[in-house]
Amino acid sequence: MQRGWPGNAFWHSCKTTFRKIMSCTIPMFRRLWLYFPRRTHALTYRLLLQVGNKMYGRTLDWVQRVPFGLYIKHGPGKFVPRGEGPALKLVEQYTKVVAPRLIDLLTTESKTYLVMTRIPGIPLQEAIQSFSYAERSQLAADIRGCVSQFRQIPNPNDAAICSADGGPTFDYRLEDPAGPFDSEEAFNKHVIFRKSLRSAIHDHRHKIFFSHADFSPTNILVERGKLSGIVDFGCAGFYPEYWEYAKGIYGHFGLETAWPGSLSDAFSGLYKDELAAEKLLWENGNSF
Template sequence: MAISSTALEMISSASLSPTEHLLLNHFVERAVDPDLAAQYLVSRVSRETGAGVKVEACLRSFKQDLRNLASKVTTFDPIPEHLDTLVRRRDGPSCCMTTKLKEGGSFGAVESAYIIPPSMIKNLTDEDSSILEAFLSPQGVRQLKLLVESGDPLRNLWCLSPSIHKAFRQGHVEIRTKASRMAGLGYSPEECSLEKHKDQVYRQIHCRRVGVALTAKYILEQLYPEKASGLFYADGTKVGRTVGMFKMSTEDPTLSLPSSFLIEVHYRFANALHLFSIEEKIALGWPKQRKAKNPGFPNLSGMFYYLSRLIPLSLRMRLYLFLWPIGNRIWGSPGPTWGPSWIQRLPFNLMIKECIRAPQSEPNALRLVKRYTTIPAPRIVDVGEHKGKTYLVMTLLPGQPLSEVAHLMSYAERDQFADDLADCVAQMRTIPNQTGYRFANTLGGPVVDHRIPDGQGGPFNSEADFNNHLTSHLGCTPDEILDGLSMRQDHRSFFTHADFFGLNLLVDRGRLSGIVDWECAGYMPEYWEYIKAKRAAHCSPVLEAIFARTFGSEYTKEWEIERKLWRLTPFGV
């Protein structure tokens, strides 16, 4: 077994928090030489456990030393005036990421910033140096010191907007050259030696290199979870994408571009810095519990509810729509950022939703859930029409979306959440099907689901018809494309939420506090809840682990078939 595998197994078997596991795994996996980092960690733990210290205590001691080292990357070192002048001359009046000015706009303040603060090298302790050599390799540390202490200082400088500079320094964004992101490449020791002893030759060589000195392309990535907010370029443009690209260029061979090696060093520390900030947030504990104020209690929400009953439904709809922009100004839009929002929080602890695809089925789903279960779902306040559109007004549930806080949950909280969700699934399966169809929405109409062709189909009286509809957009039956896999036709029909997306599951102080967005609810094959949840958890190991505990392994064959169908329609159907 490779030493890196031994180290990762040692980490995973230790009784640590999820964030601690991620931090320690990061040290091994993001090291220049994972085996070298693993050897250091295994040797250190072996030495300390030999003295009677528990493995967990050894790993936490190392984590603290790693934190001390990483914190040196966040240090703000003042830039000498002559270097500040040079870097601003090279990068222009804007930050290095802003190349074009919007018409009528103006550049805001920019800050010259070190990529790696020189004080980091000056203040290294013996323990820091040992960890740094394990993480970057001895050769990498020599290269780092050479570039920071005696290389061209412009290689370690650039201009950034204040917000991006702060996020970069704290590790909330990663910046890499496009080439290093693709290949993980830095500068060789020979290039560093050339920079130290033959500056003029160095500049001439690198100015002939497209993508290194004359022009270099960079990629900025915002780290998840806890995506940085309030990031702006120097021209005032908001950083809207998780991944952004920009390029730098210089026509003056005496003004070197930033070193890709130094950018790579910062990249290797960024994830650890980000995780340490998450660990600090976890240490603060969950926010104070907010009690949902439902109509029926002597409070402002209750007063609004009872007074609103005194006016006709049509006027109540006008009142809710009048409150919509007020709610948007107070709380913003919880809907998608890429298009119009169909849902909005309102004053008086209410939510309003424009029911577009299932105008009557979704309210009926909430009625069924209230009648037959104790599932924490919104309670209906009003359903009405205005100008041909149907609106559902319901109570606000406490909590935050699972996708936004899952990383803050302990292993015990994740297990409890999965068990609570499993109980909700079991309760949903007790809701009787009185539609007259095997698979249909809650009123016996067409199934509404993002997963199926055209977003709807049916209702269906047989699973064979349902299966055929799943591949109808491909012009063939499932058997023709599944390469020997066959879809069962005898699954039971159960009431299904069908959209356990991370935004639709609410968490309050580590517990399941609500399930929202019942638009796709209906009677579906028993495996449907599972495969829809698995699709929603794609690329999220935390959500995948939660759903694995919720559903078990009963429907692994159905998931294998779904993955095959998914590959044929990777962007949906």
């Protein structure tokens, strides 16, 4: 399955072992870092952002790779959703999904800094066309396993549908921020902007689960033909069970079938009616 993928297998194994060792030190480092003053944190992050920009260049205005195997998401609140830090904490506490580990969440008068660990790999969108059918099948199985773990995360909040910290959802599909919502029916009233677009499936009561809510080939990382991690939990929160699949499909249907096909396999072909209802809403203008 890995035939044709570049890189030395021994070196890859060494890097994997090193990453595992480093991940074990994260809790200790976080505890030690908390003893330093907030001002020291802010000054350190500004310095790291400058160094990271010179070393790695800038991909996005609000996300920067920096030294020591870290990334910093920074800027006003709209660039650093309030629920992203709590979401990362929940994922670390309740799952074994490979995702960024939260180092610090610091809010100053003008800016928020979300400091997290870097996940190895490249975005799936850069590699999926090179995947064999066997690799795509394994990718779907691995994503299915991640979703299963996400669904084991308990909702610690009073609201049913909300961000990870119980506040409004941050989701471009919902013209954020939206909610929080006490029920799926309240959620549907927000989503369905015209009665004629209500589908029969909207009368079905779905279970509410923790969801990444932004599955996209840009947020799924792969390495040597395998899933290596999931990043960008800015939209994460508690949503109806179909939301993870429907959001992952949005913008990726049409002639290109590799990603929609893999995601459908990951969800075992479920939620076709829900996807059809969502497409009807998207096509009539209620989309991000």
